[in-house]
Amino acid sequence: MNEIARQPKLLKDYAPPPYLIEEVELDFMLAPRAARVASKLRIRPNPKVATGGRPLVLDGEGLALESVALDGKALTPSDYELKEGSLTIPRAPAHPFTLELVTYCDPETNTALSGLYLSRGTYCTQCEPEGFRRITFFLDRPDVLAVYTVRIEAEREVAPILLSNGNPVAHGDIPGTGRHFAVWHDPFPKPSYLFALVGGRLAKVPDRFVTVSGREVDLAIYVEPGKEDRCAWAMESLKRAMRWDEERFGREYDLDVFNIVAVSDFNMGAMENKGLNIFNDKLVLARPDTASDADYASIEGVIAHEYFHNWSGDRVTCRDWFQLCLKEGLTVFRDQEFTGDTRSAPVERIAAVRMLKTHQFPEDAGPLAHAVRPASYIEINNFYTATVYEKGAEVCRMLQTLLGREGFRKGLDLYFERHDGEAVTVEDFVEAMADVSGRDLSQFMLWYTQSGTPELACSLDYDPHAKTARLSVSQVVPPTPGQTKKEPMLIPLKMGLIGANGDELPLKLDGKGVVNDGLLEITGREQVFEFRDIPSPPTPSLLRGFSAPVRLTVSLDPEQIEFLMRHDKDAFNRWQAAQTYATNLLTAASREGGDLSRVTGKEALRLAQALGQTAGDSSLEAAYRAEFLKLPSESDIARELARNVDTDAVRAARESLRRTIAGEIGSSLAELYEAIAPQGPYSPDPESTGVRALRGAALDLLVATGKPSALARAERHYREATNMTDAISALAILSHLDAPARDEALAHFYARWQDEPLVLDKWFAVQARAARSDSVETVRALLSHPKFSLKNPNRVRALIGSFVHGNPTGFNRADGAGFELLAEQAYEIDRFNPHVAARLLGAFESWRILEPVRQGRAKAVLEALARRQLSTDSYEIVTKTLGPS
Ligand code: PHE
Ligand code: ZN
DSSP states (O other), X not given: OOTGGGSOEEGGGOOOOSEEEEEEEEEEEOOSSOEEEEEEEEEEEOTTSSOSSOOEEEEESSOEEEEEEETTEEOOGGGSEEETEEEEETTOOSSOEEEEEEEEEOSTTOTTOOEEEEETTEEEEEOTTTTGGGTSOBOOSTTOXXXXXXXXXXXXXXXXXXXXXXXXXXXXXXXXXTEEEEEEEEEEEEOGGGOOEEEEOOEEEEEEEEOTTXXXXXXXXXEOTTOGGGOHHHHHHHHHHHHHHHHHHOOOOOSSEEEEEEESOOSSSXXXXXXXXXXXXXXXXXXXXXXXXXXXXXXXXXXXXXXXXXXXXXXXXXXXXXXXXXXXXXXHHHHHHHHHHHSOHHHHHHHHHHHIIIIIHHHHHSTTOOOSSOSEESOGGGGOOHIIIIIHHHHHHHHHHHHHHHHHHHHHHHHHHHHTTOEEOHHHHHHHHHHHHTOOOTTTTHHHHOOSOOEEEEEEEEETTTTEEEEEEEEEOOOBTTBOOOOOOOEEEEEEEEOTTSOEEOOEETTTEEOGGGEEEEOSSEEEEEEOOOOSOOEEEESGGGOSSOEEEEOOOHHHHHHXXXXXXXXXXXXXXXXXXXXXXXXXXXXXXXXXXXXOSHHHHHHHHHHHHHHTOTTSOHHHHHHHHSOOOHHHHHHHHOSSBOHHHHHHHHHHHHHHHHHHHHHHHHHHHHHTOOOSSOOOSHHHHHHHHXXXXXXXXXXXXXXXXXXXXXXXXXXXXXXXXXXXXXXXXXXXXXXXXXHHHHHHHHHHHTTOHHHHHHHHHHHHHOOOTTHHHHHHHHHTSTTOOTTOHHHHIIIIIXXXXXXXHHHTOTTSHHHHHHHHHHHHHHTTOHHHHHHHHGGGGGGGGBOHHHHHHHHHHHHHHHTSOOOHXXXXXXXXXXXXX
């Protein structure tokens, strides 16, 4: 075990690099077991760091060093120090110099999928955050920006396609050898984490884009031969994203080419390497029969996300990894805005908030809580989190809310202009926003530094004599590991007051005129706002559009919530009201062992009627109506309970509410289901997608009645499906049941798709998520299925990931069998791919909210795991999850 690697790194210890590398020439000779890398680095002492003549310490991992030369003179081992992790030249010159290195790395045995590795025969790289050091010795940190020229040589048979960042400058054969080469040049200075290289036998799907200023860009998507017919959607999404970024943010593309490569083995979703994005093929390949609407949507979103990084990340990058949210939060915000503009804005907002609450709120409430900009980390790979990404995006959104769209756009323009070609900090970003708006954003900075979800408690008192409504607001930021005391934050609170007839009342603040856009700025721990000229008791609609990532509590009675669920003009809050209404019933029933009848009679029926009415309201978008039919998930309920959670009771409560609702509005759901049956061929456009979502949600609820007619409908939905969306939604519905229909559908799906890895992943996932008492055993059996492999991250996520993250009742089973399964599998994976293992182990983060028996089991399993030999990645997660003993 490497104890040094386990020392936390601290933001406050940041020091600029003593040397800068300004130009890099790389020469690759690709070979499976020993890829030769010759590098030529133009280095100079950093003028911003006082003394020259400092040791030059280059990072390097798992490299075989062949030679080192300084200014053309070979160095001998006595001139440098070579250790695992670094190469040090103790007496480097105090003037600019050239360093030449020859090293070898081993792509074939690279199972961690960081650095240069082979994915199904294709050479590819992944360098973020610290993978470049596994390719060659370098100052592998984001504040060292260089211009790269890359030559790649390989056997033409093996790798007819040779790609790197930037523009192509040359290529050709090496006569008589069967080898060929390509040279690429990237004129934009970039950090090493954005370096990329690809070599393989790939098919090219070309296209073209003309930028606003008339520059022609060659676009291409490279995929495994035979998959060319699955690239159209990704390409279309790319072109739409490029246009949108010009129109909405004035960002134009800057190279002559933009390439995307899809690979099958990838630790994450995708990577924004300059001019050469590398993607998990799951996020590129789509055909109506193989990809669902959800897949189409994530492809569109991630293609856009990686493309948007070209400015927010590549042209302006991060000074150090503590600033990760600077590129990720901002880019997620940008891709969310893109999706909102492209599809339905309210539905996109609902999806983003669901995501935030499902993944980020538990993180903020648990042992792994950290600030959007963490102050310390052990392994940076563990900080690609929902907090950095999703909460980071919310922080950008709040800036846009506070500054207005135009103000925010100006701030962003200034940020890009000021810092183009630089590696910067969160302060630089916020300063640009402060400069364009003239606002003091120092309190706002707390969003980056304080962890934990603020709790905002609101109540409204109406005075019938004075005709005033007093809104009292108080905020508390709960303590989190390492942060016991918190300051009050600046919280943008969007709100409205709704009159008895459903009209919006003007918000006249006593003494301060009318509130603009319904936006209040909460800055203190306790505040009161008094509204004048309110003729009758209003219903408050608070935190409209989810204007801040907080937990809101409002003292409203069920009638008021029902009123909002029917009348709120803010589409997000209208949906939220339905969710709140259901959540209140579900948490109460969960506390009663899952017995809904002990907590409600008429409320469940009123909810059913309101949902039925909204679902049937054809004046609303179908996709939006579908959101109403999706009841709060088991993890939503557990999160609201926050303590003493019995996951079996949660499931029972939810199932019983679904049954009640289905019983009440089943016939209208069945009618709706038939009435909106789509005609004509599949199209992934937002309208058709919405209709399929609404139908699927109606069917899902219908089956909860347990009626044979509903089951028959689900079977038919599967049988008659002409696209993956319908097939997989029916399969998911059937997968929960104890009926021959389930086994038949699963067998049929397997027979049809066993040779299509991405589709087969769905077959594994659906079984792992099934709400059945034997799910641990099912997953265990599937671990030894001939098509299962621990080596492919997508397959691991499909089976183990879906189980631990998507099946809370199965994973948290009272006997601890789910915990044991995860611990044992993660341990196996940790030996060859720490990153993937550590991510899976994140599923333990909420163990402390469980009831005592489950808690005891989780703790024992975690303690046993902590005693084993673990990677730094998994060690950090396991020890932090256990917390101080
Ligand atoms: N930077 C990638 C993104 O766009 C994520 C990523 C991180 C990919 C680390 C690979 C490794 O979000
Ligand atoms: Zn990103």
